[in-house]
Amino acid sequence: MNPRQSCVLALLEWEKGKYFSDEILHTSLEKNPMQPLDRAFFMETFFGVLRNLSRLDFLIGQLREGRIDPQTRAVLRLGLYQIFHMRTAPHAAVNESVALGGRARGLVNAILRRALREKEALESDLLAASSAVRTSHPEFLIARWEEVFGPEATRILCEWNNEPADVHVRANGLRVTVGELLRSSTSAMPSPVHPLAIKVEHIPPSWIAMGLCYVQDPSTLLSCDLLAPQPGETVLDACAAPGGKTTYLAQLMHDQGRIIACDLYDSRVARLRENLKRLGVTIARAIRHDCMQAGPPLDPDSFDRILVDAPCSNTGVIRRRVDVRWRLTEEDFIRMPAQQLALLRRTATLLKPGGTLVYSTCSLEPEENDLLVEKVCAAIPSLRFVESRRALPFVDRIDGAFAAKFVREK
Numbered sequence: 001m002n003p004r005q006s007c008v009l010a011l012l013e014w015e016k017g018k019y020f021s022d023e024i025l026h027t028s029l030e031k032n033p034m035q036p037l038d039r040a041f042f043m044e045t046f047f048g049v050l051r052n053l054s055r056l057d058f059l060i061g062q063l064r065e066g067r068i069d070p071q072t073r074a075v076l077r078l079g080l081y082q083i084f085h086m087r088t089a090p091h092a093a094v095n096e097s098v099a100l101g102g103r104a105r106g107l108v109n110a111i112l113r114r115a116l117r118e119k120e121a122l123e124s125d126l127l128a129a130s131s132a133v134r135t136s137h138p139e140f141l142i143a144r145w146e147e148v149f150g151p152e153a154t155r156i157l158c159e160w161n162n163e164p165a166d167v168h169v170r171a172n173g174l175r176v177t178v179g180e181l182l183r184s185s186t187s188a189m190p191s192p193v194h195p196l197a198i199k200v201e202h203i204p205p206s207w208i209a210m211g212l213c214y215v216q217d218p219s220t221l222l223s224c225d226l227l228a229p230q231p232g233e234t235v236l237d238a239c240a241a242p243g244g245k246t247t248y249l250a251q252l253m254h255d256q257g258r259i260i261a262c263d264l265y266d267s268r269v270a271r272l273r274e275n276l277k278r279l280g281v282t283i284a285r286a287i288r289h290d291c292m293q294a295g296p297p298l299d300p301d302s303f304d305r306i307l308v309d310a311p312c313s314n315t316g317v318i319r320r321r322v323d324v325r326w327r328l329t330e331e332d333f334i335r336m337p338a339q340q341l342a343l344l345r346r347t348a349t350l351l352k353p354g355g356t357l358v359y360s361t362c363s364l365e366p367e368e369n370d371l372l373v374e375k376v377c378a379a380i381p382s383l384r385f386v387e388s389r390r391a392l393p394f395v396d397r398i399d400g401a402f403a404a405k406f407v408r409e410k
């Protein structure tokens, strides 16, 4: 199967609404392994189409009135993405799309040829379209961000979400120093944001194979720094998989003490265990456990520090999770805070008196961040709020993140 066929199949699978794009990509590449260049083309087109979905559908709307079946729409989205967003030779973008068009070959051919002829006019139409179309974001997200952050920050945020994400790694201090990693790759640059973060063009395969680094945005380190676990302590990482934060907590503890790292899903706990092993963490025990549930294996009043890196809307990481924007609804900003509060209510009982709990998200939404802190203060009197920290893409030029620190009253 060529990468364009894989892309159309992946887009059709995504349209069913059951899986997120990264899961679909993973499954597709497992079933149909590709050479590096084909793989890069598949990833660029699949994620690129999803990132630009409303721009591409606007163009389809300008070029064709009436219903289009899902298969033809997927082929057109892919063809138009190549014409408007890539440097693919125009004849290749058209011919390869026509080859995928099945019974709608004629229609695909006519629409894409017209798109080539009228490209300049269509680009002007796009410039005059609504910001939801221009920036390819749902209207309701733009409206809520404009209310919270203002129009200019929202404009920068939407642009940021559509840029390919930088690659950052954290040097695994249990195996290597930042300086050693920087000296071992010509493309590696220290990050101005965090002393352990390194920006790379390409990650040397040995860094991964030898467990010298963990691929993560510097924003993900903020909550662990705020928790500041000490060597010898007992720490709970309540929502731990795939382990970016667990492995950093172990690093901060010099791999001395004890970490219990929980996650809800077996498959994710398996990935967590792989990462612990790869990075040489010996103090963490990964278990499948629902941290909403009371009772064993987690004892009350037993942890010095707890990290609750809660499931959230992910609006701070849309640059990386390109399709999240199309899956969110207003209802999520009611459902998720309720779940986050329930997790905190439960995990607060596991903290030793005087112990520290950090709640974190990669969301930008007040309901999941500052407003949730207010709810915690009102609903969980044993927790005293100490401070919060955040990263905002349009200010800090890294992913969005929020972390709030609480101490359990003695």
Ligand SMILES: C[S@@+](CC[C@H](N)C(=O)[O-])C[C@H]1O[C@@H](n2cnc3c(N)ncnc32)[C@H](O)[C@@H]1O
Binding pocket: 220, 238, 239, 240, 241, 242, 243, 244, 245, 246, 262, 263, 264, 265, 268, 289, 290, 291, 292, 309, 310, 311, 312
């Ligand atoms: C934001 S992700 C965690 C990312 C992780 N901390 C890291 O840095 O790699 C949230 C995780 O919480 C898990 N989760 C959701 N509900 C849970 C629950 N009730 N108990 C334990 N884990 C849960 C999800 O499966 C998901 O892996």
